[in-house]
C-alpha cells in the first residue's frame with residue numbers, strides 16, 4: 001500500500017502544485033465519504049482531474065445524486081471511469097469496512113452539519129458524527145489505510161477570547177454539533193496513541209461554493225441568501241449583523257485535504273489538527289452587501305435590497321476567524337481564494353481582475369510571514 005508521501009518540497013508557495021504533480025505521477029486510491037455532498041463532490045472533482053482512483057460513500061441523507069452527476073458529466077470520460085460509488089451508511093461498520101478495502105487515503109466528510117439541526121436532534125447528530133466517525137476510523141485501521149483525514153469544525157472553539165482562533169486554545173463546545181466534532185478529534189488522538197493510525201483533522205471555517213444546498217432550515221448563509229435574493233425574498237440577519245465569520249471558498253478546503261492526505265508519513269505534519277479558513281473576517285452586514293452587489297450585476301432590481309433583522313440565535317458564536325499559520329507551516333497550505341474571489345467564482349462563475357489583483361497582494365503579504373513548510377523527517 002502506498003504511504004501518502006515521502007518528501008516535501010522547500011518551496012513556500014507551490015507545495016500544492018508539487019503534491020499534485022506527485023499525485024499525477026503516482027496515483028493513489030482515495031475514499032471520500034459524504035461524496036454526494038457539497039465539499040465531498042468538490043473533492044471528487046479535483047481528485048478525478050488529478051488522475052486518482054476514488055471510492056465514494058454516501059447515503060444521500062443531505063447529499064444529492066445530482067451533485068455526483070454534475071461532477072461526472074464535467075469530468076473526462078477516462079477520469080469518471082476511475083470512480084466507484086457505494087450507497088451506504090457510515091453508521092454501519094460493515095459498510096465502512098467494505099469502503100476502506102485497498103484504500104490509501106480516507107477523506108471523511110460524511111456528517112450532519114449545522115448547529116441548529118443538532119440542537120433539534122442531538123441523537124441523530126451523535127449517531128452520524130460520532131458513532132459513524134468511530135466506525136470509519138476503526139475500519140480504516142483494520143484496512144491499514146495510510147492516512148485518515150477528517151472534517152472537524154471551527155465550532156469546537158466555542159467562545160474564546162482574542163482576535164483569531166489558534167488550534168491549541170479551545171473554549172467549551174456550545175452545541176451538540178460542536179461536541180460531536182470535538183469527540184471525533186479525541187477519538188482520532190486515541191487511535192494514534194493506541195493503534196498508530198495516522199490522522200489529520202481539519203477544522204473548517206464556514207465553507208462556501210457551488211453545489212452548497214440553499215434549501216431547508218439548516219442551509220448555510222451564503223446559498224440561503226443567494227437563493228432568497230434571486231427569488232426576491234427576504235434575507236434574515238440574526239442579531240446586529242456584526243457577527244463575523246472566516247468564510248472559506250471550497251477550493252481552499254480541497255487544497256487542504258489533498259495536502260493533509262499527502263503530508264509525509266511520520267512527519268510533524270501528521271497526527272495534528274489544523275484550522276482551514278481563508279484567514280480573513282467578514283461580518284454578516286458586509287457579506288450581505290457583497291452577495292447583493294454581485295447578483296445586482298445581473299438583476300438591477302436587487303441593487304437596493306436590504307436584510308431583515310431577527311434576534312440572535314441560540315448556540316451561534318459571535319466572531320470566528322482562523323489563524324492558519326499552523327497549516328501554512330506544517331502542510332504548506334496557501335489559500336488561493338479570499339471571500340471576494342470565492343464569491344465571484346460561486347456567483348459569477350469567474351474571478352474578476354480586480355479581485356485577482358487583491359488576492360495577489362494578500363498572498364504576497366502572507367508569503368512574507370514565516371510560512372515555510374516543514375521538511376520530511
Ligand SMILES: NC(=O)c1ccc[n+]([C@@H]2O[C@H](COP(=O)([O-])OP(=O)(O)OC[C@H]3O[C@@H](n4cnc5c(N)ncnc54)[C@H](O)[C@@H]3O)[C@@H](O)[C@H]2O)c1
Nearest residue numbers: 034036037038039059061062063089090110111151204207
Ligand atoms: N460546510 C461547512 O461550512 C462546514 C464547516 C465545518 C465542518 N463541516 C463538515 O464538513 C463535512 C461536509 O460538509 P458539507 O458542507 O459538504 O455538508 P453536506 O451535507 O453537503 O455533505 C455531507 C454528506 O454526508 C452524507 N451523509 C450524511 N449522513 C451520512 C451517513 N450516515 N452515511 C453516509 N453519508 C452520510 C450526506 O448525504 C452528504 O452527502 C461535514 O462533516 C460537516 O460537518 C462543514
